[in-house]
Amino acid sequence: MSYIGIIVTFVFVNNVALTQLLGLCPALGVTKRMESTVGLGVAVTVVAAIASLITWLFDHLVLVPLGVEFLQIIVVVLSAAGTAHGLEWIVSKSSKGLRDSIGLFLPLVTANCAVVGVALIAARSGYGPLESFVAGASGGAGAMMAMLLLSTLREKMESEWVPKALRGTPITLITAGLMAMAFLAFDKAFLVKLIG
Numbered sequence: 001m002s003y004i005g006i007i008v009t010f011v012f013v014n015n016v017a018l019t020q021l022l023g024l025c026p027a028l029g030v031t032k033r034m035e036s037t038v039g040l041g042v043a044v045t046v047v048a049a050i051a052s053l054i055t056w057l058f059d060h061l062v063l064v065p066l067g068v069e070f071l072q073i074i075v076v077v078l079s080a081a082g083t084a085h086g087l088e089w090i091v092s093k094s095s096k097g098l099r100d101s102i103g104l105f106l107p108l109v110t111a112n113c114a115v116v117g118v119a120l121i122a123a124r125s126g127y128g129p130l131e132s133f134v135a136g137a138s139g140g141a142g143a144m145m146a147m148l149l150l151s152t153l154r155e156k157m158e159s160e161w162v163p164k165a166l167r168g169t170p171i172t173l174i175t176a177g178l179m180a181m182a183f184l185a186f187d188k189a190f191l192v193k194l195i196g
Contacts, residue, residue: 012183023113024176027040050136056133146183
């Protein structure tokens with residue numbers, strides 16, 4: 001599959017947040033303000049990209065040669081957690097501005113199921129190292145896009161009338177469900193027509 005195909009697949013067709021329903025807990029909790037949504041989205045994207053590459057490396061250099069592929073899930077979780085902790089340390093040492101913008105969200109991403117899911121899907125798709133990195137970055141970007149859309153809609157709903165029984169979490173879940181239904185329009189047939 002081409003790199004454009006991987007990007008379209010992970011951002012639209014198999015959006016980890018809206019079609020796989022992974023990473024919704026922090027997405028629902030953080031999407032009240034656009035600034036926090038962007039911070040979490042960037043953290044998810046960076047950690048997913050690096051964790052996907054690390055998972056590929058461990059998978060092909062350690063697990064497959066030793067015949068212990070059944071440990072792949074453990075490697076994915078450890079690579080995601082290690083990447084998040086390593087980036088948190090680097091960010092805290094390098095720049096106060098960067099730490100204030102995305103450093104706060106790196107602990108949230110440590111065991112985020114969107115990051116783990118993207119890295120696992122990329123590892124099991126038979127991609128090469130660069131393709132795995134692109135798939136991880138695209139999966140994170142797709143999750144960030146879903147969070148940004150949800151954040152924008154939540155900000156709009158604050159100024160609109162919503163029945164009292166649906167205010168807060170209920171209308172947010174309904175909105176996320178409607179967004180997920182809209183993303184179901186992007187399927188494999190769409191991808192074939194778009195890319196060829």
